[in-house]
Amino acid sequence: xxxGAMSCEDKLxxxxxxxxxxxxxxxxxxxxxxxxxxxxxLVKSGAYLAGDLLTISLLFYATRYFDHAGFFExxxxxxxxxxxxxxxxxxxxxxxxxxxxxxxxxxxxxDLVGFVFHSLLLVPYFSWKFSHKRHHGNNGNIERDxxxxxxxxxxxxxxxxxLQHPTGRIVQAVMMLLLGWPLYLTLNVSGRKYERFACHFxxxxxxxxxxxxxxxxVSDLGLLGVCYCLWQLSCAYGYVWLFMVYGVPLLIVNxxxxxxxxxQHTHPSLPHYNDSQWEWLKGELVTIDRDYGIxxxxxxxxxxxxxxxxxxxxxxxxxxxxxxxAIIPVLGKYYQYDKTPIHFALYRELKECVFVxxxxxxxxxxxxxxxxxx
Numbered sequence: 483x484x485x486g487a488m489s490c491e492d493k494l495x496x497x498x499x500x501x502x503x504x505x506x507x508x509x510x511x512x513x514x515x516x517x518x519x520x521x522x523x524l525v526k527s528g529a530y531l532a533g534d535l536l537t538i539s540l541l542f543y544a545t546r547y548f549d550h551a552g553f554f555e556x557x558x559x560x561x562x563x564x565x566x567x568x569x570x571x572x573x574x575x576x577x578x579x580x581x582x583x584x585x586x587x588x589x590x591x592x593d594l595v596g597f598v599f600h601s602l603l604l605v606p607y608f609s610w611k612f613s614h615k616r617h618h619g620n621n622g623n624i625e626r627d628x629x630x631x632x633x634x635x636x637x638x639x640x641x642x643x644x645l646q647h648p649t650g651r652i653v654q655a656v657m658m659l660l661l662g663w664p665l666y667l668t669l670n671v672s673g674r675k676y677e678r679f680a681c682h683f684x685x686x687x688x689x690x691x692x693x694x695x696x697x698x699x700v701s702d703l704g705l706l707g708v709c710y711c712l713w714q715l716s717c718a719y720g721y722v723w724l725f726m727v728y729g730v731p732l733l734i735v736n737x738x739x740x741x742x743x744x745x746q747h748t749h750p751s752l753p754h755y756n757d758s759q760w761e762w763l764k765g766e767l768v769t770i771d772r773d774y775g776i777x778x779x780x781x782x783x784x785x786x787x788x789x790x791x792x793x794x795x796x797x798x799x800x801x802x803x804x805x806x807x808a809i810i811p812v813l814g815k816y817y818q819y820d821k822t823p824i825h826f827a828l829y830r831e832l833k834e835c836v837f838v839x840x841x842x843x844x845x846x847x848x849x850x851x852x853x854x855x856x
Contacts, residue, residue: 499818501753501848504763506812511793515808519801520794524586527576527798530782531595534572541566545727559726567734568780573599574735575782575799581611582795597701601708603735606667606701609682612694613673618795622753622768623760624838624849628674628689629666630747632754632838632851642836643855651832660733662740741828742781745772746788748831750851751818754838759847766792770818771806772827789817 541562548558579585580596593607600607617628624631645654665671670680676688683705685698716724749770755761769792774785784791787802790809797805810817820827838849 496750497815498850499751499753499767500816501755501759501764503761504767504813504816508763508793511809511812514812515794515805519805519808520797521801522584522587522796522798524588524591526800527579527585530800531573531576531599534569534576537569538566538573541569542727563730563734566731567738568777570603570731570735571738572780572782574603574605574739575784577603577605577607578614578784579782579799581607581614584796584798597704601701601704603732604705604708606682606698606705608694608697608701609690610667610701612691612698613682613689618766618792619762620760620765621747621792622755622765623757624754625757626674630672630744631674632748632835632849634849635837635839635852635855638837638855646833646836646853646855651829654832655828658744659737659740662744663736666740738781741824742785745824745827745831746770746785748835748851749818749820750831750834751820752851754849756847756849767813767816767818770820772819772824773821774824789813 545559545562548555548562576585577596577599580592580599583589583592585592585595596611597607600610613628616626620626620628624634645651662672666673667682670676670682670689673680678688680687680689682689682698683702685695685702690698712724712728746769752768752770754768755764767789769788771786771789774781778786782799783802784799787799787806790797790802790805793809794805822830834853835851836853837851839852840846840849
């Protein structure tokens with residue numbers, strides 16, 4: 483479950499990550515990473531994006547022959563949906579890197595590329611960029627983190643308690659993967675608590691600072707433009723065609739996005755902190771690398787190098803594997819990795835990570851996942 487020597491402390495045999503202040507600094511971690519890993523290349527980043535776009539275009543072109551495939555038509559559509567959704571998730575990840583200024587040395591290029599391709603995936607680029615930046619600045623802080631913020635026991639709703647059985651967890655997983663992303667953007671579900679309604683499409687919402695509001699409006703206009711183009715396509719080719727070639731792959735992209743993010747920050751080994759115990763470096767280590775097999779490559783290693791990404795957000799994905807290998811000896815037991823198959827991990831985390839609470843009143847600043855209500 484975890485790399486580095488530590489004792490296993492629970493019935494699952496999962497080793498808890500340390501919650502004390504790390505005996506190393508960010509500078510010491512950085513010195514362990516080869517210097518070229520921090521170099522961004524517009525040509526190299528563009529080549530990865532071009533490869534994804536070429537694959538997407540070829541898959542889209544192939545659909546013109548599906549109507550003549552007879553018995554194999556629906557199996558072909560299902561293969562198309564899965565592959566197209568996975569490759570488009572890779573495009574999402576590259577646009578995400580643009581939001582971190584990890585695509586090139588030119589901030590305006592990064593914002594242009596990120597804005598175009600996130601808009602095409604119905605993501606409000608600047609709105610998400612701003613909230614995601616604050617997620618990275620407050621990771622692991624239950625009071626100020628922005629996404630998949632675990633609830634304390636007292637805030638668990640009656641509805642959640644009704645889902646604490648196998649069927650309920652399956653329902654929860656389906657609803658989370660199907661609706662989690664749009665609900666987060668529109669209603670801030672699973673996000674930080676604000677004193678008033680928070681929405682990623684509202685330029686005047688509490689998520690954003692005054693100097694960010696104009697760019698939030700630009701994000702909204704970008705989405706309106708894409709929606710208008712999609713409406714025109716549906717008028718020309720039909721709603722069913724649009725749903726088949728674009729809608730279903732987009733649902734798969736959204737599901738992968740929610741699953742990846744949930745599993746990056748939800749694990750029985752991970753502590754969370756309130757303001758009294760939280761420090762930036764401790765907080766950035768409240769994440770875990772996971773193994774998605776071949777999808778690690780298709781998703782540009784956002785899955786298996788997420789610890790390094792949290793420490794060095796402007797590092798491009800094509801250096802993240804090398805950087806991860808370099809930082810593991812420095813992080814030691816603070817580095818968390820889990821190779822549990824993803825479908826098993828999702829069910830286990832939904833079962834075991836229902837809320838967070840301190841082990842004892844004396845440790846009320848450090849909170850751990852739990853699922854026992856009695």
